[in-house]
Amino acid sequence: MDIFLGIMIPFIGTTLGAACVFFLKDRLHPAIQKILLGFASGVMVAASVWSLIIPAINLSEGMGKLSFLPAAVGILLGMGFLLFLDSHVPHQHLDSEEAEGPESHWRKSTMMVLAVTLHNLPEGMAVGVVLAGLLSGESGITTASAITLALGIAIQNFPEGAIISMPLKSEGGVSRKKAFLMGTLSGAVEPVGAALTILLAGVFLPILPYLLAFAAGAMLYVVVEELIPEASEGAHSNLATTGFAAGFILMMILDVALG
Template structure:
């Protein structure tokens, strides 16, 4: 691991590695320059793989360290784990209910079909919103290293960023290719696809700063990020990967994604 990485502040580390995850989103969005459609089986497999990565990251990179940190602070580990986990899910539930929809006529004026506009707007909105807890999770993980808990390592935080970056690739594709299919230009389809990842560096910086200055909340913050990620997997990713009938492919891909992230986290962490 480069000394230059070790020498950076946790906030800057989180920012740099979420630039990587943003770049992975842009990579996925760039597929729009080569194809107007993606094979449904391949796409569902990629989406489910991303879900498996998120599930594994939620436990090994977030919940498990959070439980051990709470115990080091003299608090029963299950308390912040349960409270933070449920709050993370409820937070995204509230986000789904109270935030206004995107202005479809403003942002997607290149698409004439009203139904296509609504479907595309909701897709962009959904993926952008669930990138927020991913960014927070990375920020919290790097902030935990600065808090000097024995359960947190820089390698583990980097493993989380790599895992989230891997699962961001199909997310970028999930935005840009449907936009292109609905008639938007390649350039604009790519722009909106990569734009969904912009929130990750911003939320990562917020997460890192929060846990550095409010260390007693760190176990809750880790669990909160885990709960938000699991909510996204349960609500968006698993149903979305199986709605076209590719249940077996999606199920196996999810298990492979889980295994890849588990290896990354255990080997590096």
């Protein structure tokens, strides 16, 4: 039950956020959007450090002074994997008029959903690999720390669900119901990615430190490549930085106090 709950919590966060399209105006105020993007960045960076990179190093302590190696290799592989997907999957970010990746004739709304889907994939992987460590019983990962990571990602998924569904209504020209469904669909990759990662880690348990760091690298790529640039667009302000600090501190508190 704990495993199923851990897999589904982030998806529930996205779904609840996407439901904002039924209750709020067609578009979030730019200042609010900056704060939320900064907040999501802070949560993801803190989760990468406390829930993924530090456990990866701790699991490798038998390597002595080289205990950093699996974490370093995993981070590079994770960032490289997202860079590959970013270059080979057509997608379009919010507030951007140009699509990225291979040339495609897909609708803008479809490519906006794909952009968020690429963003959500590493989050699902992160939850999956931590749950796999919990299942192994040999990693030192506790039920509380696994659920804390899932909860932290769900918290930052809530504003992201709103950020994707509301522009789909206002800019994509779709109905509120369809915008909600597409926003929810963008988060469906998380439980799928988590389940697949659990299966993969079950087969390759000896490389669990690499998988933890791989998920961290993928999440950090999303923060640096997408979230921070989007939060910094437009007139200069400290709103995104304030949101980042709030998200980082909240996730740190959750991980240390509950993990």
